Amino acid sequence: MDTPLDSAAEVSLDEAIRLTAPGTALRHSLDMIIAANLGALICVGDSDRVLAAGNDGFPLNISFTANRLFELSKMDGAIVIDRDLTQIMRANFHLNPDSSLPTTETGMRHRTAARMSLLTDAMVISVSERRQVVNIYVNGQSYQIRTVAELMTRVSQLLATLQTTRQTLDRSLLRLTSLELDNYVTLGDIASIYSQFELLSATDQNLQDIIAQLGVEGRTVEMQRMQLVGDMDHEYSLMIRDYASRSTVEEAQNIRAQFQALAAKNELDIKNIASVLGYEDRKEDSVMVPLGLRTLSRISVVREGMADKIVDEYGSLQELLDDIQQNPERLDEIGIRNSVILADSLLKMHGRR
Template identity: 60%
Template sequence: MEDARPTQETSDVKERLRDAIKKTAPGTALRHALDMIIAGHLGALICIGDSDNVIDAGDDGFKLDISFTANRLFELSKMDGAIVIDKDLTQILRANYHLNPDPSLPTTETGMRHRTAARMSLLTKATVISVSERRQVVTVYIGGEGHQLKSVPELMSSVNQLLVSMESTRGRLDRALLRLTTLELDNYVTLADITETIYLFEMLTTVSAELESLVLQLGSQGKSIEMQREELLGNTSDDYTLLLRDYARDNSEANAAAIRRELHGTDNADLRSAKGVAELLGYEEMAEDAILRPLGLRTLSNVSVVRKGMADKIVDEFGSLQTLLDNIESNPERLDDVGVKNPSILADSLYRMWGKRA
């Protein structure tokens, strides 16, 4: 049986890093204290959480057990040694505390404060923050890895670039999906068409994830950015899943989710490979210009009279979008059987999307 511990450990580190980013984001008391430390040209070593193990790894200093405030943390940073705070940032437990982590623990850091911080983050599950007095930067250590905090102007510069990229990609994707709908109704979708559309979905997903990470780092100053991100993302995640179900050999939701995970871990060059995409969809030796027959889940789900869950029933009844089009006028009773109350409206909607009827 495969050992799941490395995966669990990686997930734990990611979750602790996410929590650390939240705690140090602009607008938080901790970030306010760190900004004051930087402005005061001071250095600091701060350990947050896993307090018993942190304390066991040091000695001396002052036992405080006082309420945490930004001003108190700033004032205590004027002393040498580390400051120990509980995981909920409610109590400052120690100040001027001398940490002695195992010197054999591996680290690539050079400065004494940063080496200590990296080793303490390996020895314990604490979030360890090192503020460099000379370079005036803040580094957060989780699991031995350092993550340098960026200033708000630096973050906003990256945000603006990503928003432009996301808006452009969403426009390209919308155009590709409109074209794909027409091709589906014409029953002339090629593997190349699907490959290009999947690539655009992955581009949008990747840019959105990068932007989400920056929003997290911006804290209270990232709310409006998150609103813009969500607006640009819209319902594309649902459309992506439906697209994969439309064309995969196994059209289950579980398989579509598995394909999405595979695609997300695929490098950029392979995402453009029609052969690679075909294999993920469950087909072998398929040519780029091969014709694929869609189920029609995505197209049907975008018709207003098709209620949630009804697209699956229609596809189960007819088997494909083209079969539905062949029968929609000649045998409307079949649509009544699956719960479509207005077959004529559905027909008109599909024909308008096709451009065959005004």
């Protein structure tokens, strides 16, 4: 795509991808059109403005089916379908969009499609008879539909990257837990892990985009994705809260958005990470003190909300570890169930038992 879409256009494009994904009636029609070496121009939605931008053609108002759309594509002109894909309203319809509307397309069919998507809110589909490709137009921008084979090649690459990154991240988090329990975590340690989280997140988003394009063919891939990603989002948020100067859930979401923006520009370095976390005077070897939310969440008896309660009482993971041996009853006093198991688990993790 040439330029970024605004949020409304992004929603429209997502809807267009869903409607043309494998397994849908519209995609079945498009596959038949390609297989028959035909071309087509199809407008879906915003019917009033689409009809106002053309003339002639055959009024049909018949129920939409994949076979009917395929047969009608054998005629010249555009096919107009309502937004819900329930009725084919016109066939052999001659579109005349404003020729002054900007477009970088060269072929007549694609230029018309691009201009119609600028002039109306319709999803406009152009099937090239010569090149045998399908382009969707939203807000003047084009998106080319890929074949299942092409998409699966990309899926294999992304799954391999996701698996490798997840394995690296798991090892790093295991090491981080040991460092946290020993009270010797540096800014450099957490900066590298935030970068790994962002790589995993970006790869996962790319894979989700491909899965959306695969439609029914993407169900198995989605299960593989879920197995690899697991609870990444929750663990990432907890780690941000552990080290941010302000540890609220809302601030963690804001920090994560800033990390994502920095990663996209390849600027997620130690200085910027420290700044976003709320520290302007930290260096790579500066010692960072975790709250302990992430580590506590790994203990089976710590249920949802309990980690926050413990952190509010003790202030940091190290304070909790120091106090457990001297004052183990304190956990009971603040209403923590299974406090003996919790304390024993933490001490075992730290090697004190």
